[in-house]
Amino acid sequence: MTNPSIAIELPDKKLPGDLAMWFFILAELTVFAIFFIGFSVSEQLNAEMFSQGKAQLHQTAGLINTIALITSSFFVAIALTKIHKAQAKQAVLLLLTAKAFAIIYISVKIWEYLSLFEQGITIETNTFFTLYFLITAFHLMHVLLGMVILAFIAYSAWHGKYQNNEISGFEAGTSYWHMVDLLWIILFPLIYVI
Amino acid sequence: MRKGNVVKNNKTVNMAAATKSWLLLIALSVIAIYLPEFVDHKSFYTIAALVIVVIKGQQIVDIFMELKNAPKFWRLLFLSYITLLPLIISVIYLT
Numbered sequence: 001m002t003n004p005s006i007a008i009e010l011p012d013k014k015l016p017g018d019l020a021m022w023f024f025i026l027a028e029l030t031v032f033a034i035f036f037i038g039f040s041v042s043e044q045l046n047a048e049m050f051s052q053g054k055a056q057l058h059q060t061a062g063l064i065n066t067i068a069l070i071t072s073s074f075f076v077a078i079a080l081t082k083i084h085k086a087q088a089k090q091a092v093l094l095l096l097t098a099k100a101f102a103i104i105y106i107s108v109k110i111w112e113y114l115s116l117f118e119q120g121i122t123i124e125t126n127t128f129f130t131l132y133f134l135i136t137a138f139h140l141m142h143v144l145l146g147m148v149i150l151a152f153i154a155y156s157a158w159h160g161k162y163q164n165n166e167i168s169g170f171e172a173g174t175s176y177w178h179m180v181d182l183l184w185i186i187l188f189p190l191i192y193v194i
Numbered sequence: 195m196r197k198g199n200v201v202k203n204n205k206t207v208n209m210a211a212a213t214k215s216w217l218l219l220i221a222l223s224v225i226a227i228y229l230p231e232f233v234d235h236k237s238f239y240t241i242a243a244l245v246i247v248v249i250k251g252q253q254i255v256d257i258f259m260e261l262k263n264a265p266k267f268w269r270l271l272f273l274s275y276i277t278l279l280p281l282i283i284s285v286i287y288l289t
Contacts, residue, residue, distance in 0.1 A: 013265045022268065033279050040286040059227055066223045074216035077258045081209055171260075178258045185219075185250045186279060189226055189243040194236075194287065 017172035025179045028142070032183050035135050036190055046127055053128030054192065056121065061112050062192040065105050066184065069143075072101035073181040076150070076174045083170050088157045091170075095154040098177070102147050109140055132191060139183055146180045149173045215257040222246045240287050244280035251276030 015022060043050040079094035116122075116129075123133040153173035156162065162170045226246045233239040255276060256262040261269045 013263065015264045015268055016260045026271070029275055033275070036279060037282060037286070040283045044286060044289075063223060063227050067220055070216060070219045070223065073254065073258050074212060074219075077212045077215075078209055080260070081212070175259055178254055181258070182251060182254050182276070185223075185254070186247055186276075188223075189247055190283065193226055193229065194240045194243045 017168050017170075017175045021172035021175055025175060028179060029183070032135075032139075032186075035131075035138070036186060039131050039135065039190060042127055042131060049126055050128045053126065053132065056116070056119070057132070057192055058112055058115065059192055061108050062188055065108050066188050068101045068105040068108070069181050069184050072098040072105070073178050075101065076177045080167075080171065080174050083157065083162050083167050084165075086163065088160060088162060092154045092158045095150050095157070099147055099150055099154075102143060102150075105143060106140070109136065135187060135191065139180070139187060142180050142183070146177045149176050211257055215253045219250050219253055222250050237288055241284055244284045247280045248277055251280075 075094045075098035079091040079098065082088070082091035082094060113133075121129055123130050150173060153162075153170050157170065226243050229239040229242055230236075233242060252273060255269070255272045259272070261272055
């Protein structure tokens with residue numbers, strides 16, 4: 001008599017990646033929350049200055065960067081589905097595509113900074129631009145760190161590290177990248193739109 | 195585990211769900227930037243922009259971060275962040 005296969009539904013409540021990475025992400029989100037609340041309070045105290053400052057920002061550049069980061073995050077999410085299916089090479093190609101969109105983000109952000117510098121606007125111009133440069137540059141540093149992490153998991157995937165469903169390292173890297181995206185979707189309307 | 199058992203634990207994000215989220219996120223981003231042109235009163239477009247942030251955040255948390263199938267505590271923690279922060283900001287802006 002053959003032993004019939006039994007499908008067991010394991011509890012699906014599994015936190016992707018490493019617990020340590022989620023605590024790190026929480027810490028990062030908390031720091032940015034303080035920045036965002038500080039920016040909002042400063043705007044209420046200096047409404048005219050902030051209104052003029054926002055008018056000097058390039059909204060289309062902000063939108064391009066939003067689309068670049070969201071699209072980058074999308075490719076990272078798809079890369080994870082490929083790793084789940086043990087299609088590592090395809091995952092690497094998707095990660096490289098994600099990094100290409102991140103490079104678009106960085107290029108536009110540098111262009112924005114240079115355009116402001118050409119107008120004589122610096123971090124010392126006023127409170128609005130102090131906060132603008134601090135918050136966006138801090139976020140840019142996270143994008144750069146995220147790119148390093150994506151490069152690391154792409155390298156590891158290419159060399160066959162994520163096999164037999166041992167993909168927590170890959171998931172941790174992708175979660176960090178989505179955090180960068182999550183922060184930008186708050187930062188963008190706060191600084192550029194409202 | 196008994197021989198012959200099949201482990202079934204594959205509730206991960208699929209490509210269709212990720213694609214839908216991506217398109218929604220792009221559409222909402224475009225709407226957000228043009229809000230001031232369609233809504234005269236700053237209070238209204240401030241609230242609308244922050245509601246859009248909540249919707250976008252939920253998509254990223256649930257679909258991209260795959261927290262939809264994570265332990266409830268972690269999902270609620272991140273959904274709380276993406277809801278409470280815009281709420282606090284809107285209170286600051288509207289008072």
